[in-house]
Amino acid sequence: MKRISKGLLLVAFALTAVVWAKGALSINGAGATFPYPMYSKWFDEYHKKNPDLQINYQSIGSGGGIKQVTEGTVDFGATDGPMNDDQLKAYQEKHGFGILHFPTVLGADVPTYNIPGVTAELNFTQDAVAGIFLGKITKWNDPAITGANKGVSLPANDIVVVHRSDGSGTSYIWTDYLSKVSEEWKNKVGKGTSVNWPVGLGGKGNEGVAGLIKQTPNSFGYVELIYAIQNNMPYGRVRNSSGSFIKADLASVTEAAAGASKTMPDDFRVSITDAPGKKAYPISSFTWLLIPEKFSEPAKRDAIKGFVKWMLGDGQSYAEALSYSRLPKEVATKEVKALDKVQ
Amino acid sequence: MAPSAGPVSGSRSLLSRLREGDEIARIITFLFAASVVLITLLLVYDLWQDSVLPRHKFGFHFFVTSVWDPIFDQFGALPFIYGTLVTAGVSLLLAVPLGLGAAIFLAELAPARVSDTLEFFIDLLAAVPSVIYGLLGVFIVVPLMREYIQPGLKKTLGFLPLFSGPGYGVGFLTAGIVLAIMVIPYIISVSREVLLSVPRDQREAALGLGATRWESTWRVVVPFARTGIMGSIFLALARALGETMAVTMVIGNTPTISASLFSPGYSIAAVIANEFTEATGDLYLQSLIELGLVLFLLTFILNGLARILIIVTSQRGSGVGHA
Numbered sequence: 001m002k003r004i005s006k007g008l009l010l011v012a013f014a015l016t017a018v019v020w021a022k023g024a025l026s027i028n029g030a031g032a033t034f035p036y037p038m039y040s041k042w043f044d045e046y047h048k049k050n051p052d053l054q055i056n057y058q059s060i061g062s063g064g065g066i067k068q069v070t071e072g073t074v075d076f077g078a079t080d081g082p083m084n085d086d087q088l089k090a091y092q093e094k095h096g097f098g099i100l101h102f103p104t105v106l107g108a109d110v111p112t113y114n115i116p117g118v119t120a121e122l123n124f125t126q127d128a129v130a131g132i133f134l135g136k137i138t139k140w141n142d143p144a145i146t147g148a149n150k151g152v153s154l155p156a157n158d159i160v161v162v163h164r165s166d167g168s169g170t171s172y173i174w175t176d177y178l179s180k181v182s183e184e185w186k187n188k189v190g191k192g193t194s195v196n197w198p199v200g201l202g203g204k205g206n207e208g209v210a211g212l213i214k215q216t217p218n219s220f221g222y223v224e225l226i227y228a229i230q231n232n233m234p235y236g237r238v239r240n241s242s243g244s245f246i247k248a249d250l251a252s253v254t255e256a257a258a259g260a261s262k263t264m265p266d267d268f269r270v271s272i273t274d275a276p277g278k279k280a281y282p283i284s285s286f287t288w289l290l291i292p293e294k295f296s297e298p299a300k301r302d303a304i305k306g307f308v309k310w311m312l313g314d315g316q317s318y319a320e321a322l323s324y325s326r327l328p329k330e331v332a333t334k335e336v337k338a339l340d341k342v343q
Numbered sequence: 344m345a346p347s348a349g350p351v352s353g354s355r356s357l358l359s360r361l362r363e364g365d366e367i368a369r370i371i372t373f374l375f376a377a378s379v380v381l382i383t384l385l386l387v388y389d390l391w392q393d394s395v396l397p398r399h400k401f402g403f404h405f406f407v408t409s410v411w412d413p414i415f416d417q418f419g420a421l422p423f424i425y426g427t428l429v430t431a432g433v434s435l436l437l438a439v440p441l442g443l444g445a446a447i448f449l450a451e452l453a454p455a456r457v458s459d460t461l462e463f464f465i466d467l468l469a470a471v472p473s474v475i476y477g478l479l480g481v482f483i484v485v486p487l488m489r490e491y492i493q494p495g496l497k498k499t500l501g502f503l504p505l506f507s508g509p510g511y512g513v514g515f516l517t518a519g520i521v522l523a524i525m526v527i528p529y530i531i532s533v534s535r536e537v538l539l540s541v542p543r544d545q546r547e548a549a550l551g552l553g554a555t556r557w558e559s560t561w562r563v564v565v566p567f568a569r570t571g572i573m574g575s576i577f578l579a580l581a582r583a584l585g586e587t588m589a590v591t592m593v594i595g596n597t598p599t600i601s602a603s604l605f606s607p608g609y610s611i612a613a614v615i616a617n618e619f620t621e622a623t624g625d626l627y628l629q630s631l632i633e634l635g636l637v638l639f640l641l642t643f644i645l646n647g648l649a650r651i652l653i654i655v656t657s658q659r660g661s662g663v664g665h666a
Contacts, residue, residue: 167621
């Protein structure tokens with residue numbers, strides 16, 4: 001036994017040595033949970049193409065991603081909500097150089113509900129969504145809801161609002177949207193991964209919200225588009241800024257990004273909720289990689305740049321299979337140019 | 344463990360060696376015991392250190408205000424403290440009579456074989472992970488509450504503020520019930536052991552004086568075992584206060600202070616688990632850490648009160664016994 005285990009140990013050592021000799025590079029990242037399935041697929045595929053490079057990613061949440069990349073404990077971060085000016089300043093002060101945002105894919109939130117006896121796909125105006133979440137619209141037969149749903153008989157029951165209880169990018173997108181369509185929401189509640197919800201029950205995770213909605217009659221809440229698609233949940237259409245009711249799908253989300261890409265700022269920190277465009281779905285968002293401007297190790301820098309370039313090109317073709325919306329071409333092209341800033 | 348076992352199993356020929364071994368065992372086990380104290384102190388120190396910002400900014404207001412707003416940086420712990428105490432209180436109100444009753448049956452009345460078999464299942468229940476109880480809560484207790492229990496309570500006891508307001512299924516009462524299911528095994532298991540360890544002659548003396556079986560159990564055995572039974576209840580309380588996963592799945596996660604047990608609420612452990620990972624901003628993060636400190640203090644205070652209660656009642660008990 002002893003001899004065998006010694007032999008195994010030797011083999012293991014030898015293997016490690018070989019790997020080391022080949023100069024296997026490992027890069028560590030951490031952050032957002034929403035794009036995790038996409039990222040792990042990408043890192044896996046990229047590793048197959050480049051066996052020397054191993055990218056590790058821990059989905060600890062956007063807040064954790066920003067914190068860890070700022071502290072320098074990981075090589076790159078990932079977030080569902082862009083870093084704010086204070087956070088960028090803090091990074092700059094700590095490191096002496098900045099950090100860049102690179103959009104990777106798109107996600108969206110959809111309104112979902114459970115009204116006994118109603119099977120029709122409901123339409124929601126901006127005022128209806130904001131009013132329900134502010135606690136001002138309390139009954140399903142409120143004119144703000146029925147006005148957009150002619151021919152559907154809605155009950156006079158109280159609406160039970162359901163939101164996420166855990167801090168999440170999903171809530172960030174939802175509150176970002178509400179802040180844009182409702183001045184009152186913007187001033188009273190604001191946008192963030194967790195907010196002080198005026199009304200409603202909290203469910204943990206998409207599955208928690210979905211569970212509460214399925215169980216509670218007359219409920220209304222939001223989940224990630226991907227979650228709704230994968231679980232065959234019914235969800236409603238939302239009126240966009242050009243006045244048409246749009247059902248969220250991969251194409252209408254990409255459309256929202258295309259509408260915003262004309263006015264895309266150079267740092268890519270842009271919110272595409274309530275974006276212009278006839279077919280644009282209004283509750284959509286980018287998710288970002290956070291990459292430092294300077295790397296002390298050239299090998300790591302080149303590896304990350306290589307990966308981002310691949311991700312923006314060939315990598316995008318993996319998105320739809322996992323129900324993520326791919327980036328519009330213009331945005332991807334602009335990002336490839338921005339990669340030059342990484343030194 | 345190994346060093347303390349050494350002298351016993353080893354040669355006993357040399358007295359000095361034995362003494363040496365004793366000394367080593369004493370020091371090592373002392374260190375083990377001291378490490379518990381050290382870890383506790385370190386924990387408090389760390390929580391205290393990492394909650395500087397909210398302690399300075401909010402001071403005592405942290406405990407008495409009820410706005411929790413990460414966007415506008417306002418943090419008050421009151422609804423979370425309230426929710427933690429209410430759910431733990433409800434769970435004990437339900438679990439203590441049930442658990443104690445079951446323990447008395449198992450220890451005093453049931454045949455030994457039945458008692459041992461049931462004990463096996465009770466220990467099994469105590470080892471079930473809390474997320475399983477959470478799922479049980481979500482899929483069974485919550486629908487039952489919404490469809491039957493809440494409407495029923497409203498019809499019969501609806502005049503009480505405790506049972507007013509809309510019933511969503513989730514809320515304080517549901518969390519209390521799920522917690523009760525979780526802590527009952529602790530109460531039964533520990534209380535049964537304590538009751539079984541009451542000396543036989545206590546029972547025989549009571550029966551010999553003409554007491555019925557129930558009188559001997561209720562008047563003699565249970566009071567004799569009181570300290571241990573209290574211990575089982577405090578173990579249950581500690582678990583109820585700190586339970587995270589099962590509570591967050593059924594409490595509704597809304598910071599509210601309401602007299603109604605139907606109302607959705609929030610507990611300290613649940614909010615920490617929910618918001619910690621995405622807490623950006625130092626004040627926000629540190630406020631969550633201060634909540635951890637509050638939970639620690641709460642447990643500490645309640646445990647202290649429990650000790651005092653035990654001391655007071657056991658003194659009174661022995662006094663009665665002598666008279």
